[in-house]
Amino acid sequence: MGSIRSLNPLPQLAKSLLLTSILGLSSALCANPLVPDDIAYRPEGKVALSQNTADAVVVGTAQLPASTTPPPSEAGADTPAQTHYLPQNQCADRSRDHNTLHKSLVITRFTRRNPQSANAGNLYAAEAGIPEMIRAQLTRTHQLLPPAMIAQGFALPNLSETQLKQQAQKIARQTRAQFVLSGTIDDMAMTDASSTYNPGLYRQLANGFHNLTGIEKFDKRTRLFTLELELRDGFTGEPLLNRRYSASGVWNTRKAIGFDSPAFLKTPYGRNVAKLSGAISDDIAQTVDCQPYIASIDAHPGQTQVILQGGANNGLQAGAKMQLYQVIVVGSNSEYQVSETRLVRRPTQLHLSEVYPSHSTAVVEDGSYLSGHYLAVID
Known part of the structure; x- marks a missing residue:
């Protein structure tokens, strides 16, 4: 004769749930509060939101x-550019x-x-x-x-x-x-x-x-x-x-x-x-x-060769050309010790002559000297 099988087997999930219920009941009878005051912290309502x-x-x-602050595009025409x-x-x-x-x-x-x-x-x-x-x-x-x-x-x-x-x-x-x-x-x-x-x-x-x-x-x-x-x-x-x-x-x-x-x-x-x-x-x-690659320049008065704070580790190669931008700091006419940094493009390029892992040497295109703070940019 064949083996006799139960007609109503108890599913494994039901067994597990029953066991969990029994364990939960036993632990509830002897459980003590486990929440110290500092852990039972409640957030104080709404959290301040940013403009974005x-x-x-x-x-x-x-x-x-819901935010009550308009997004930057609606904040007004005085919003500064990036x-x-x-x-x-x-x-x-x-x-x-x-x-x-x-x-x-x-x-x-x-x-x-x-x-x-x-x-x-x-x-x-x-x-x-x-x-x-x-x-x-x-x-x-x-x-x-x-x-x-x-x-x-x-x-x-x-x-x-x-x-x-x-x-x-x-x-x-x-x-x-x-x-x-x-x-x-x-x-x-x-x-x-x-x-x-x-x-x-x-x-x-x-x-x-x-x-x-x-x-x-x-x-x-x-x-x-x-x-x-x-x-x-x-x-x-x-x-x-x-x-x-x-x-x-x-x-x-x-x-x-x-x-x-x-x-x-x-x-x-x-x-x-x-x-x-x-x-x-x-x-x-x-x-x-989405931003151009920018590297700072170390220039010395009277020298057409400059040091670039970027090199092979950044993917730069000898012979590459980079656009020159001058860093200009403009003070505010109405606020004390408030200034704005602007990068202004100059009609001059740099030619990378030697590239090392962390820095490079470059030559100013027209042989002019750099006076001030400049950056090299690849758009």
């Missing part, structure tokens, strides 16, 4: 409040994508507005961790020199636009970078911390179901990650990219795992933050690709 919130990038399910007296290359001609010149970028340490929001999970290293995530993405997937990292913070809320420009220019000079990237982490708060750290019986059963099935819908253990990022030109200090980014995901661990650790990246929240860093790197690379 309409262009915000969102990963996950977080919903941003770069003065340089070709306004916005990548309209996609044939420029073949450009193999590698432009230099420095990434500052990010700042954080709400320190308490990093308490859950001990994510205090986010200020350095998210810039490192972005740096790794840029290095792996885009034609950029490996971005430099500095421990100095940048985007402080009490700085004026003039001070921000000056600080970007100072950092760019110190690191010999063409672009400066900074950011501010607005929030990393949990929408309902007790769902993770002090769940009731029903919530424990629900958490077990979500953990077992991987279904994130209706899971209340959601955590936010909002970031405001700014990319500036290092020579003029002008902003090239100012955008708000947001991610959210389920925070399903009670352990102090730290930011960007293997355990962090295993959480849905960590995976979405990593995915967001990829989107950020794509935006940065696109913005950088």
Whole structure:
């Protein structure tokens, strides 16, 4: 006779759910509150938005409040241009994508507005961790020199636009970078911390179901990650990219795992933050690709040969020609110690004679001497 099979076998999923329910019930009977006051932090309503919130990038399910600030195109005619007296290359001609010149970028340490929001999970290293995530993405997937990292913070809320420009220019000079990237982490708060750290019986059963099935819908253990990022030109200090980014995901661990650790990246929240860093790197690379290559020049009075702060590492080759731009600083007639940096094109070119890894030597085309501060540009 053949083997007898059960007509109503209990599905494996039902068995697992039953076991999870029993374990959840037993833990609920002896569970103590696990939410210290600092971890049970609640965000204080709406978070201030940047002018570019309409262009915000969102990963996950977080919903941003509607922006009340008009986008820059509607802010009025007095909005400053991104770069003065340089070709306004916005990548309209996609044939420029073949450009193999590698432009230099420095990434500052990010700042954080709400320190308490990093308490859950001990994510205090986010200020350095998210810039490192972005740096790794840029290095792996885009034609950029490996971005430099500095421990100095940048985007402080009490700085004026003039001070921000000056600080970007100072950092760019110190690191010999063409672009400066900074950011501010607005929030990393949990929408309902007790769902993770002090769940009731029903919530424990629900958490077990979500953990077992991987279904994130209706899971209340959601955590936010909002970031405001700014990319500036290092020579003029002008902003090239100012955008708000947001991610959210389920925070399903009670352990102090730290930011960007293997355990962090295993959480849905960590995976979405990593995915967001990829989107950020794509935006940065696109913005950088749309700008001309610019290198600073070291010139000496009475000499037609100059030193260029760029070389083979940037993709430069001997015999190449570069356009000459003069750096002019114009003071304000109405404000004290306020100035604007302008790059003015001159009818002269440079010829690269010798190219080394980090610098090059060049000769002024018409044999004239350079007096003042000049830049070499490849549009």
